[in-house]
Amino acid sequence: MTPIRKKRLFLIGLMVAGIAVATTFALNAFNDNLMFFFSPTEVVAGEAPKGHPFRIGGLVTVNSVKRQEDGLTVQFNLTDNADDVTIQYTGILPDLFREGQGIIAMGQLRDDGVFVASEVLAKHDENYMPPEVASALKTAHDEGIRKQGESLQ
């Protein structure tokens, strides 16, 4: 490599490194704003903004979904397996909404600690499988829990 080419390559390397460092600092500074949602633990701990809307994400607690009489308002608990937050939402839920499913709700905390959502989004996980495989996995899982229960007795 001729000296002039070496110099050019070095300058390019320097430029890319400089931009990378600057971007890292910028992203670190805006880290909180880049978080798409807060977890129930953070909300319970009072880290979420009060008085203006934010997003909360977690799993819908099994057997917690209750429909009100008007047929549209739904109340359920959102958990991250540490803390729970009660969510209230009026509107149409997305296809993937079900108990045990990850969701993200946009809305505001009421004074009594209930989160009133104006929008509910379903968060999909990265697993793809045919229905037969899913049911086989579930059967095996339940079997495993049953066996574990037996061995404990």
Next chain:
Amino acid sequence: MIVRFFHQMASPQYFYRISGRLVPWFMVPCALLMLAGLYGGLILAPPDYQQGDSYRIIFIHVPSAWMSLFIYVVMAAAGVIGLVWRIKLAEVVAISSAPIGASFTFLALLTGSLWGKPMWGAWWVWDARLTSELILLFLYLGVISLYGAIEDKRVAGRAVAILALVGVVNIPIIHYSVEWWNTLHQGATIAKFDKPSIHMSMLVPLLLMALSFKLFYAAVVLMRARCEVLERERNSRWVQSLVEPQT
């Protein structure tokens, strides 16, 4: 030997001759793989346990998103070669890649949006993955318009290479966005080797489609580069002799 090969490839005239012969060798396997991938993905693969048939957009969405990143890296690498070694052909490859990359980025955003409405409940959200991919589209568009705005194509090639290099910092951000921040977009399905997150019957057509998209890019970038070479070398004797009737 290898050095001689590269020197030959870098000569526009030689490149023009060889690439013309190469294009069908990429196009035909591309078409075959795409047919196989679409048949496997749309007909053979079973529906997903949660999403039903809607997940089938994965066979276009994921390969497009991969290509949008891959082409950007190729463009930036070609840009560096053009800047350091002043090889004209590298500049040609870089600028020929930009519209293809922009198309794949647009396709990834569009298919993702179509899937997002029924599955997430929103066409668009400003989460880290979606936003950084949108920035990638703007980078591609910036490269294309910067190249178009400068009259002298040698200068334009260098300017474009610098812009592409500035944007290269966005590539790891897109890739790791789903790990670094809480996003609505799900994590990577394929890029982990501990356990497969996707069933074999869906993985195989997905990989076929990905390979087919790669070959498509290879064929189209060669075709675009041939046009660009002809235009840049229009005053040289070998191009003149191509256009003029043989006597």
